[in-house]
Amino acid sequence: MKNSKNSQPHQASHKSKYKNTVPPQRKKPDSRISNRNTAEEVAPGDVIVVTIKRLGINGEGVGYYRRKAVFIEGALPDEVIKAEIIRAETKYISAKIKDIEKRSPHRIDAPCPVFGICGGCQIQHLSYEGQLASKTDIVREAFSRYAGMQEVRMKPMLGMEHPWGYRNKAQLQLGMQEEGMIAGLYAADSHRLIDITGCPIQHPKINEAVDRTRNVLQHLNIPVYREKSNLGLVRTIVVRWGFQSGQLQVTLVTASDKLPQREQLVKELRLAMPELTSIAMNVNPKNTSLVFGHKTFILWGEDSIRESLGDLEFTLSPRAFFQLNPLQTVKLYEAVRNAAGLTGREKVVDAYCGTGTIGLWLAPYAREVRGIESIPEAVRDAKENAAHNGRANATFYEGLAEELLPRWAKAGYSPDVIVADPPRTGLDPRFLEAVLRTKPKRFVYVSCNPSTLAKDCKVLTDGGYKIDWVQPVDMFPQTSHVECTVLLKWKGASD
Ligand SMILES: C[S@@+](CC[C@H](N)C(=O)[O-])C[C@H]1O[C@@H](n2cnc3c(N)ncnc32)[C@H](O)[C@@H]1O
Numbered sequence: 001m002k003n004s005k006n007s008q009p010h011q012a013s014h015k016s017k018y019k020n021t022v023p024p025q026r027k028k029p030d031s032r033i034s035n036r037n038t039a040e041e042v043a044p045g046d047v048i049v050v051t052i053k054r055l056g057i058n059g060e061g062v063g064y065y066r067r068k069a070v071f072i073e074g075a076l077p078d079e080v081i082k083a084e085i086i087r088a089e090t091k092y093i094s095a096k097i098k099d100i101e102k103r104s105p106h107r108i109d110a111p112c113p114v115f116g117i118c119g120g121c122q123i124q125h126l127s128y129e130g131q132l133a134s135k136t137d138i139v140r141e142a143f144s145r146y147a148g149m150q151e152v153r154m155k156p157m158l159g160m161e162h163p164w165g166y167r168n169k170a171q172l173q174l175g176m177q178e179e180g181m182i183a184g185l186y187a188a189d190s191h192r193l194i195d196i197t198g199c200p201i202q203h204p205k206i207n208e209a210v211d212r213t214r215n216v217l218q219h220l221n222i223p224v225y226r227e228k229s230n231l232g233l234v235r236t237i238v239v240r241w242g243f244q245s246g247q248l249q250v251t252l253v254t255a256s257d258k259l260p261q262r263e264q265l266v267k268e269l270r271l272a273m274p275e276l277t278s279i280a281m282n283v284n285p286k287n288t289s290l291v292f293g294h295k296t297f298i299l300w301g302e303d304s305i306r307e308s309l310g311d312l313e314f315t316l317s318p319r320a321f322f323q324l325n326p327l328q329t330v331k332l333y334e335a336v337r338n339a340a341g342l343t344g345r346e347k348v349v350d351a352y353c354g355t356g357t358i359g360l361w362l363a364p365y366a367r368e369v370r371g372i373e374s375i376p377e378a379v380r381d382a383k384e385n386a387a388h389n390g391r392a393n394a395t396f397y398e399g400l401a402e403e404l405l406p407r408w409a410k411a412g413y414s415p416d417v418i419v420a421d422p423p424r425t426g427l428d429p430r431f432l433e434a435v436l437r438t439k440p441k442r443f444v445y446v447s448c449n450p451s452t453l454a455k456d457c458k459v460l461t462d463g464g465y466k467i468d469w470v471q472p473v474d475m476f477p478q479t480s481h482v483e484c485t486v487l488l489k490w491k492g493a494s495d
Contacts, residue, residue, distance in 0.1 A: 059122030059480030076104040106130030142450035147458035163477030212272040247277035247305035339487035346416035356382025402428035426452025436463040441493040
């Protein structure tokens, strides 16, 4: 999910940890290569030559200067980069490319005109083959660095045949510029709105719908919300497209519930987009970075759209979470099912279950599934999804995984398989402790953060589990994000 929208690779400005803190730079001639003796002596403005070893977790090139790690945005593995130091810290250096002395054969021209500005994608300039190899390396490196494991069994990364147009949802801010109304994202670390019409990782239907919605709003002169003055009306356009159902949902997030020309607006939107199934308005009067407010009104049509994953069908209300890349989600969930090794007799826990999608995927192959999720609305959706899909053996509980699992264990409940798909921060120590006390035969760890994944796997292997395999899945091509499913087996387990 990553259910909470904050934990999901979404189209928000990507904050570079380096860009934030660029100190004033001393002017030096370009050709000056640092001749200082140690990495400790270099300073901002110095120029160094670095061979890039791998990609870092944020998609930046990582090399070493006199054994100190150097992070260079935009540099690719195997390249030799002449770079100017931006920041020299005790543990690392960050630098920017001045010149590429040796180019990677995988370097390509990024197709998107705002690549590097909008911040949504980090590695469009790397061939897809190169992306898959580098992301596999990111996972390997995490296990080596954080778990001291050099030899994990990695399955080949599950990539996409066509790694473009995969996103089923866009959430774009509205703004006014000289040329008129634009819908886009804020450039990294700024309040500059970047027009991302035609974003190549969005499904084309999404791009078309954003464009047409914006045109209608502009045509009717519906005012755009302005953060500074707290005046105006429409803040955000949210568009969701059902890949399987062919249904389209448009939600306008507004600063107040006074919508002028409502009937005309609905009429023009419907005329512009015949696939529209639902038009909604969500009111968010607060000056906040959260997109949605609490009140949602349906302006026209259904209150939700339908979408399927395999033979499961979901109803998606405007705020409901749903995986952003449905094609790859099916591959991820199949990897989980494969890892769970179900025969129909097992008791399965789906911890951090969101709207219950993994648990529901597994339910036909298990005796029972118990899901745990902390967000009440998600639990409600999970229960509805279970009922709608006739998965009577799946039940969902609201609570914290680190509290419920120990409580269940104390009460004598012992699952055969635990699946956990936590946020980027990883598993809570109390949850890990409860797993080691409960000792399910299989523990299936789904993670979108290789670093916390590796650290948690170290705790589990120290406690008696053995990693059978790691399956990386490319859920977000063109970005540096990587998702993994890991199968851990209890050492004493029979299979
Ligand atoms: C990565 S998402 C998992 C989504 C789900 N498995 C899916 O595939 O759609 C993590 C979920 O864990 C929930 N969560 C976060 N902390 C939690 C906790 N301590 N206990 C239970 N759920 C938690 C979040 O609300 C979110 O829905």
